[in-house]
Amino acid sequence: MLQDNIKEQLRGYLANLKHPIVLDVALDDSAKSREMDELLRDIAALSDKVRVSELREAARRPSFLVRREDESVGVTFAGIPMGHEFTSLILALLQVGGHPPKLSDDLVAQIRDLPGTYEFETFISLSCQNCPDVVQALNAMSVINPNIRHTMIDGALFQDEVTAKQIMSVPQVFLNGQSFGSGRMDAEAILAKIDTGATARAAAKIGEKAPFEVLIVGAGPAGAASAVYAARKGIRTGILGERFGGQVLDTMAIENFISVPETEGPKLAAALERHVREYEVDVTTGQRAKALIPASEPGGLHEIQLESGASLHSRSLILAPGARWRHMNVPGEDAYRNKGVAYCPHCDGPLFKGKRVAVIGGGNSGVEAAIDLAGIVQHVTLLEFADKLRADEVLQAKLRSLPNVKIVTRALTTEVVGDGQKVTRLLYRDRQTEAEHEIALEGIFVQIGLVPNTEWLRDTIALTERGEIEVDAHGATSVPGVFAAGDATTTPYKQIIIATGEGAKAALSAFDYLIRLPVPAEARQAA
Template sequence: MLDAGLKDQLKAYLGNLRQPIELVASLGEGQGSKDMLALLEDVAAASDKVSLNLAGDDARKPSFAIERDAKDSPQDKVGVRFAGLPLGHEFTSLVLALLHVGGHPPKFDAEVLDQVRALEGPFRFETYFSQSCQNCPDVVQALNTMAALNPNITHVAIDGALFQQEVEARQVMAVPTVLLNGQPFGQGRMSLEQIVAKLDTGAVAREAEKIKAKDAFEVLIVGGGPAGAAAAIYAARKGIRVGVAAERFGGQVLDTMAIENFISVSHTEGPRLVAGLEQHVKDYDADIMNLQKAVGLVPAQTPGGLIEIKLENGASLTSRSVILATGARWRNVNVPGEAEYKNKGVAYCPHCDGPLFKGKRVAVIGGGNSGVEAAIDLAGIVAHVTLIEFDSQLRADAVLQRKLASLPNVKIVTSAMTTEIHGDGTRVSGLTYKDRNHDSAHRVDLEGVFVQIGLVPNTEWLKDSGVALSNRGEIEVDYRGETSLPGVFAAGDATTTPYKQIVIAMGEGSKSALSAFDYLIRLEPAVPAQSAAA
């Protein structure tokens, strides 16, 4: 099952096991069970601390549990299970689950791990994933870690492509989808901190109190994507007090599958790049405040005074200078049915959710690079793809258009405006578009709609702040990254800087940090940082 290179890596990783573990397999007669047996045999052969038990009787077949001996210590009982093969993006989830059940300490903040251990439960989690989903591993790994630490928590990760009947019965149409005690808990990427915050209702209030007590910063970056991370590194290297308030560290890059134009790195993936960015920021003395959504900006009342950033949890942060790097999000098509059927057939990530539509009919809205790439990827999975483009021609690169045109199960419709997404109350059943040349309406019967029409800046919270925005909602900046407000700078996809690219965002973030530092040293007189609690 595993090639020689993976076997060597696995053997090295499992050398960190601190106590014996057992793989308890529940297998059937199909090819999936044969593949799982081969995988588990490879895992067991990689360490003398791993044993294989084929007497499992779980209803989901094929599946396996990862257990440790809890005869003498019931509190050490573990409930970690994989239903389906944890390969592709989930192979790392398997390795980490083996290590954490085997006693190797998870690499999370100690305070968060203490919160996990204190949860009373019972919490029975089920996560539906696909092997091609880059958002799923974070969720699977977080819940596996929780189950490894707390006997009141169990988790089973289920490959939706392998358990199609179950997916249909539970109307799972997007991954990752998480159920708690049989009821919907969440969809999409979630970090351990986000999951714990949903379970520990007092966590938000406690975090707000901690933030209120923080002293003012010299530079405060709002946003944790490539622009925000670069700004934090450049500012922290100046030896000044730097803070980063991010709704989700990594931003849109976390949802990016393949990155092949990051200079000097021929290929990487979004989550891997974000992990490197976060570690690089942590190498410096920067205060990272994750899961903090900004909802307001109050300009300094005097030249060189403190700028206030209001947060959703009721707390505020103050700083002598601020860098806005809030990035952008997927643009909605904004037609009837889109909101109603989001995650019920309306999707935004073909890599994540494509496998759930195997053998079905789907549409892709958007004829740029993202839309055409999505259609090409989906054509290898689904029965038929209809690509709908508003313009009279596709806008994607020529090489992508040639590839798309060569696929037999793709129909390209241009000069078409999507007017409605239809459904039966539980899932998508079709789409209507208007032919812009003849003003006629056409309905396409299908089961899924993938929206790929670009990005919208995350700047709604700035509309009454005094920060000048373009008619597209982008923050207006000059060549130094300065905004219309003194001491407020901006960088990345939320700004008017053209070409929304990772490498450009990093450069703009670095420039904004240098501009902010230049602003600080030229203040006359310098205003000392004051306590936010004062």
């Protein structure tokens, strides 16, 4: 099943096993069981520390348990972890085999000391780029603490469970049989939900940090570039963000980042983080900014207040908060979010296999989504507000060639309708004739652009009517000593490569600002 080059790479990884591991497999007569059996036997043949054993009792078939021999440490895969989840499998093999997870010592201690018993289940799709982060975090936690158990479940393989639990987006996490959370989460975020004192402890630790010369708010491409450029100037640099990578983590294929012909969002995000951590940058993740209190005088300390209650201070700031998916803001959208209304076709598309869906938006993102979905679902209706599609001609040509796609232009979406549990219909108005129409469907994928994450800045920084941060040619904002970069600014063309360039420019501008500040009297006297 595995290609020879993959086998050789995996053989090298398995040489790092410190403990023998067992792959307990539960199979049935299905083709997927035969495929799983072949995969596991391929893996076992690569190391004398790995063997396959039959699991007679199992909650799901096909599935397998990766466990340490003669110990209770282990993780379960109900599905074949290929595609985006292949890395999750490799890490599970290594970590169960004694290779330590890449988590901070503080985080490991917090996981190990958790009281109680936790049975996690994560429903995923193999095309979801957000799912591996959740799977890998929970797998690592279960290796660290034997009272934590985790099972990855491929929703496409266990459709009956997906239907029974009314799962319409992934990743979906259940804890002890109850809904726990959805969307991308790392170990830090998961702990914050189950360890009630975690937020307060993190805030206290953050509050002890000394002021920075440059503090970057946002850990996407713009923020990462700012951090690298600022740190290379030898000044005290900090970066604050909810997650490294930002919106890039939700991007599937990236083919226009110069010098990198093709990559995926999560891979690029990981590379950005590795680059930043090569320098002396103080990294704070899992935190969200709540307010900016500007310095009272040039060279004074700006304050960033966090939702956790902590504050960080810096002589200069670079704001790179990025953007998020724009919502339709029509009746029913909020009520049926994750119950048929979705924003990531790559993540959630497989859950709508054989069903009818709509895509809202005729730009590149919308047309790409419709093309991808057409290969999975029964039928796609693409709705565009304007008189014609805005996507590149090559994408439009591909879309029009698909037999199970209908394109509707001049369409104003007016309402999402459901039965209380899931989406059943979409209502729209023809903007030319004013006629009302409805579409019977099971899923709606919204692809109508981005909204800048700047609500917390409204009272302190000059923003446009669209909420973008106004910047000049140097990335300077309306507040002295505060700069901005990336998708949240007025810089045209929201592209990854432009964000990184603007981030570098903002860092250079911040450094230029700092070196031109008056020398404090005490420093002159000391000289």
